[in-house]
Amino acid sequence: MLLHGSLYRQLLRSYLMDNVPEIHCDLLVIGSGMTGMAAALFAANREIDTVQVGLAGELGFASGFLDLLGVHPTEEGRVWDRPWDGIDSLVKSHPRHPYARLDKKDMQAALSDFTSFLEANGLPYHTEPDRNLKMITPVGTIKTTYAVPVTVKNGVRAIAEKAPCLIVDFHGLKGFSGQQIVETLKKTWPKLITRRISFPDTTGELFPEQMAFSIEQPGRRAELAAAIIPHLDRVRYVGLPAILGLYRPITVFDDLQRRLDRPLFEIPTMPPSINGLRLKNIFGQALPRRGVRTYYQHKILSVGYRDSRGFRFDAGWEQPMLTIFSKGAILASGRFIGGGLAADRKQVRETIFGLPVHQTPVHLTGDRSGWHRKSFLDPKGHPINRFGLMTDHKLRPLGNSGKPTYPNLFAAGSILAHQDWVREKCGAGLAITTAYAAVKAWYRLNSR
Ligand SMILES: Cc1cc2nc3c(=O)[nH]c(=O)nc-3n(C[C@H](O)[C@H](O)[C@H](O)COP(=O)(O)OP(=O)(O)OC[C@H]3O[C@@H](n4cnc5c(N)ncnc54)[C@H](O)[C@@H]3O)c2cc1C
Structure with a gap:
């Protein structure tokens, strides 16, 4: 007997919903941009039982250059030849910047582990000790x-x-x-x-x-x-x-x-770039070999919290296709393009957990003038670029009470508040070093 198309689809949907497979892990990495890939790598290095979910397209846009800190203060456009000196100056004047949460030795270890992994997988990187490089765009x-x-x-x-x-x-x-x-x-x-x-x-x-x-x-x-x-x-x-x-x-x-x-x-060419695609291929192939279970065609659709047992996530495309039970998670879901943040007319939202976002609330200004500046290329930058998640020193997102929302939830990368990675020229550095710090904090909390 032939079933009518829409009836067939309905039956298939209800069959799939009743038969969603369940998996269990210790750590879920949400996101597969630069931050998510780095977090999954560092988790694998520590032999943490890890699942990673996210659409891997974003990485294909990256130029493949790894910026650590190029410009500070952005208003003055001061370019730093020595990135670590620039970071010292940045954390002094911006104590809420994510870099101010990090230990310099950990940052160095993060960059070294990341580039060693790439070299071992056929894509060696060039750095000059403690100096920035200059290259043509x-x-x-x-x-x-x-x-x-x-x-x-x-x-x-x-x-x-x-x-x-x-x-x-x-x-x-x-x-x-x-x-x-x-x-x-x-x-x-x-x-x-x-x-x-x-x-x-x-x-x-x-x-x-x-x-x-x-x-x-x-x-x-x-x-x-x-x-x-x-x-x-x-x-x-x-x-x-x-x-x-x-x-x-x-x-x-x-x-x-x-x-x-x-x-x-x-x-590098304009995006999508071959350098970005090389990175995407390397992570896509090497992480599963290192034990990470990757789901690059899925996104997190909903989340529930189960107290000390951790989280339950529904993952899939439009319908749940997988249920993930995880002790903890690293949120590396990016900003507006990646989908980690979304804006409506009144507020900027974090899209998965509904976490509080540091922002200039519309009710204070009556409109969204606190988000923007009139000049597109204003040297001061646009306030909205610094909106994002506030965290404690372990990179756990804070709730309205000022305390971590969940003991086992960490955030990393561009979703963090108080940074402007595009103008500060610190995109990959921020992604890699905060991913390292978040994995380390998770490990310390869970390996006792
Ligand atoms: C065009 C371009 C050029 C760049 N050039 C450079 C450069 O020259 N030097 C440099 O250092 N950096 C560069 N970067 C920046 C860098 O590569 C990273 O994109 C940036 O640091 C942000 O990374 P991220 O992983 O935090 O966020 P994103 O790259 O935005 O990744 C977010 C991830 O989260 C996933 N996600 C969102 N919502 C969900 C959900 N519900 N469930 C599951 N997953 C979800 C998305 O699918 C995505 O995989 C460039 C970026 C772009 C876009």
Whole structure:
């Protein structure tokens, strides 16, 4: 007998709801952006029985640069060459900044564990002891950052030396313009030139992902090198958009560099970026191997608290497809884009637990003027960027009473209040170091 479509769907839905599988864990990490991935890694390092839920798309947008602290105070736009000195100054003048909750040794351990993991999984990073690096962005501005993929390292040297350098650009590739980079930098870097060439065996519009797949074939690399070599006269460095392989970037990079006989470097493209996708792939493959049970097609739909037994979460897409019983959780659900915070006309809400959010309440100003400034690019920044969760020194979100809402709930990353990671240039640093601190606090509380 054939069932009518809507009746079939209803029966299927009620069957699924009656048969939702249950899983148990010690720690649930909510979120799979930079913070969630870092938290799951640090939990795995401590052999904590961990489940991770979240949509992994956000990480694909990241440039792959790891900023720790670039700018402070943001109003003055002061750029720090030594990030740790910048952090000392920041926590002195902003004692509520999340960095003020952290121990410097833990922050250093967090960054070191994170980059060691990436290196062990085929994506080594380059840092210079205690110094920030300067690197080109896809629009030709210079960005201050703490760590870059090793495929970017020669670009840092080329900028410092203002050496004769060729930026290779491709017909059909959008979101990357060698001409724009040269135009922006020509006053300070006159020996920078660009050439636009055809990518081997393709016509029409090009996408970084498709190029990165293609270049993993040695034959394609030989063709690409042959197309670049005629432009190398008096060139000491060669910069390319970041398309040098998704799964084996170091093999691709070393091989092309050898063929060109020049130090080579990648420049991140506009998002989604290959550097971000490389990170996403590495975490997606390595975390399950380290024992983390990952659910990257699920989100948390509802939560219940069961006192000392911890939490019960319903996870799924639109309908619950999984029930998770967890002793504790780390909330790494991000801000407005990630979905951890949402705004209506009167307030900003935390979307999963309904936790209090530090904000300028509309009832005080009568409108949302306390959220914004009139000028889009106001050097003071917009107050809404500093809205978020307040925590105790263990990174447990505070309730209206000023005490932790739940003994075993921790928050990390961009959802935290009193930081403006975009303008302070501390996005990944904040994500990684607060994830480390939250996992450590959970571990201390639960391993007695
Ligand atoms: C375009 C772009 C460029 C960037 N460039 C840099 C850079 O150059 N240097 C740098 O240091 N940083 C950079 N960053 C920032 C950095 O990569 C992180 O995005 C940032 O630190 C915030 O990370 P997060 O994990 O806290 O939040 P998000 O990245 O927003 O992740 C939040 C996660 O929570 C999940 N989530 C939300 N609600 C739920 C729910 N109900 N259930 C389950 N999961 C949920 C989302 O699916 C997502 O996985 C960049 C970010 C972007 C977007």
